[in-house]
Amino acid sequence: MIHKIKELLKETEEFSVKSAEELESFRLKYLSKKGEISQLFNDFKNVPAELKKEVGQEINILKQFAQEKFDQFKAVIEDSQTGTETLDLTRPGEPLELGSRHPISIVRNEIISIFNRLGFTVAEGPEIEDDWHVFSALNFPPEHPARDMQDTFFIDKANEILLRTHTSSVQVRVMQNTKPPIRSIFPGRVFRNEAISARAHCIFHQVEGLYVAENVSFADLKQTLLYFAKEMFGEKTQIRLRPSYFPFTEPSAEMDVSCSICGGKGCNICKYSGWLEILGCGMVDPNVLESCGIDSEKYTGFAFGMGIERIAMLKFQIKDLRLYFENDVRFLRQFKSAY
Ligand code: DAH
Numbered sequence: 001m002i003h004k005i006k007e008l009l010k011e012t013e014e015f016s017v018k019s020a021e022e023l024e025s026f027r028l029k030y031l032s033k034k035g036e037i038s039q040l041f042n043d044f045k046n047v048p049a050e051l052k053k054e055v056g057q058e059i060n061i062l063k064q065f066a067q068e069k070f071d072q073f074k075a076v077i078e079d080s081q082t083g084t085e086t087l088d089l090t091r092p093g094e095p096l097e098l099g100s101r102h103p104i105s106i107v108r109n110e111i112i113s114i115f116n117r118l119g120f121t122v123a124e125g126p127e128i129e130d131d132w133h134v135f136s137a138l139n140f141p142p143e144h145p146a147r148d149m150q151d152t153f154f155i156d157k158a159n160e161i162l163l164r165t166h167t168s169s170v171q172v173r174v175m176q177n178t179k180p181p182i183r184s185i186f187p188g189r190v191f192r193n194e195a196i197s198a199r200a201h202c203i204f205h206q207v208e209g210l211y212v213a214e215n216v217s218f219a220d221l222k223q224t225l226l227y228f229a230k231e232m233f234g235e236k237t238q239i240r241l242r243p244s245y246f247p248f249t250e251p252s253a254e255m256d257v258s259c260s261i262c263g264g265k266g267c268n269i270c271k272y273s274g275w276l277e278i279l280g281c282g283m284v285d286p287n288v289l290e291s292c293g294i295d296s297e298k299y300t301g302f303a304f305g306m307g308i309e310r311i312a313m314l315k316f317q318i319k320d321l322r323l324y325f326e327n328d329v330r331f332l333r334q335f336k337s338a339y
Contacts, residue, residue: 001040001043001047001051001055002054002055002058004040005040005055005058005059005062006058008030008036008037008040008062009061009062009065012030012062012065012066012069013065013069015069017073017077019077020077023070023073023074023077026069026070026073027070030066030070031066031067031070037059037062037063037066040059040062041059044056044059098336100332100333100335100336101335102324102332102335103312103316103318103324103332103335104205104308104309104312104324106312106335107308107311107312107315108187108205108207108308110232111185111187111207111228111232111306111308111311112185112187112207114227114228114231114232115185115209115228117231118183118224118227119183120183120184120185120209120211121183121184121185122184122185122186122187123170123173123174123184123185123186124170124186124187124188125164125167125169125170125173125174125186125188126164127163127164127188127189127190127191128155128161128162128163128164129161129162129163129164129169130159130160130161130162131147131160131162132160132172133164133169133172133173134152134162134164134165134166134168134169135147136291137172137288137291137292138168138169138171138172138247138248138288138291139247139248139285139287139288139291140247140248141247144247146165149193150193151165151192151193151194152165152192152193153191153192153193153202163190163191164188164190164191165190165191165192166190166206166208166305167186167187167188167190167206167207167208167305168208168248168303168305170186170188170208171186171208171210171248171284171288171292171303172288172291172292174186174210175210175212175288175289175292175293175294176292176293180212180213180214180294180299180301181211181212181213181214182210182211182212182213182301183210183211183213184209184210185207185208185209185210186207186208186209186210187205187206187207187208187308188205188206189203189204189205190203190204190205190206191203192204196321196322197321197322198319198320198321198322199321200321201309201321201322201324201325203325204307204308204309204321205307205308205309206305206306206307206308207305207306207308208303208304208305209224209302209303209304209305210284210301210302210303211224211301211302211303212284212289212294212299212300212301213299213300213301214298214299214300215300216283216299216300216301216302217300218251218283218302220302221281221282221283221302221304222239222241224302225239225255225279225281225304226239229255229257229278232311232315233257233260233314233315234260236258236263237257237258237260238257238258238264239255239256239257239258240255240256240275241253241254241255241256241281242254242255242256244280244282246280246282247285248282248284248285248288248303249280249281249282249283249284249285249302249303250282250283250285250286251282251283252280252281252282253280253281253282254277254279254280254281255277255278255279255280255281255304256275256276256277256278257275257276257278257314258274258275258276259273259274259275259276260314261317262274269314269317276314278306278310278311278314279304279305279306279307280304280305280306281302281303281304281305282302282303282304283300283301283302283303284300284301284302284303289301309321309324312324316335
């Protein structure tokens with residue numbers, strides 16, 4: 001019997017398989033129920049007791065070897081089949097879907113491009129700021145409610161380190177580091193401790209504008225903003241300035257544009273007033289110029305600040321602020337074709 005086992009081992013070693021049919025005949029001959037190896041197990045009961053251990057081991061070695069050989073051949077044959085039958089190199093490639101710009105980026109870039117045409121450069125400042133750049137240098141009185149913990153995210157209350165609540169802080173940094181004339185805009189993210197709803201978010205985007213030079217007047221401010229409004233919302237757009245208050249500008253105003261949806265006739269977007277508020281502005285308060293080391297006797301300036309989300313909402317008729325942050329591709333895809 002040992003002799004027979006050795007013979008079969010040799011046979012299986014030498015056996016070579018090139019096709020699925022040959023593999024099947026290998027299986028039938030050696031591994032199937034009626035195959036050679038099963039036969040050996042049947043004959044095993046006749047083996048004298050003293051030889052059982054040795055013979056048993058040899059049969060198991062043979063069985064294991066034949067099974068491994070079968071598995072190897074099977075893998076090779078299956079590989080070669082997928083290679084020839086399922087990989088069709090003539091099929092067209094999978095189309096790669098292109099992404100699109102986020103509406104906030106689209107509007108941000110458009111604002112930058114409009115002001116570039118008027119000679120405004122772009123600067124940026126830190127999102128983590130200190131009280132001085134965000135409030136004190138901008139003429140906020142010490143007890144002003146905007147400093148309150150309810151509005152401002154403090155990082156280190158003791159050292160007055162906080163997340164900026166507006167991009168006006170970049171004005172301060174630029175005025176400290178640049179000699180007039182200054183003509184720049186500052187886009188960036190701002191943070192306020194607000195409950196998230198369709199109309200408010202704790203993170204949003206602003207663009208601040210600043211022009212400081214000799215003889216800058218309110219008329220320059222008005223003409224600059226009129227140009228901006230027409231470029232952004234269309235040639236027919238009108239603007240109106242309403243008196244307002246900001247600590248860092250004097251006089252201050254809020255600007256409305258005529259509603260581009262109804263052309264000023266009144267609709268539910270403009271709440272039947274014909275006007276939409278889009279930004280705050282004014283002449284830079286002399287206190288602010290002086291805080292930043294600019295001679296307020298020699299120079300004057302104007303500043304303005306707008307929310308990008310708000311402008312994008314009006315431009316694309318987006319009704320809920322939260323959509324900007326959800327990253328739902330069904331929303332984002334809609335901005336693909338236009339830009
Ligand atoms: N910083 C103001 C805000 O966040 C916006 C603003 C108003 C900026 C008037 C200005 C300005 O530069 O002159 O609400």
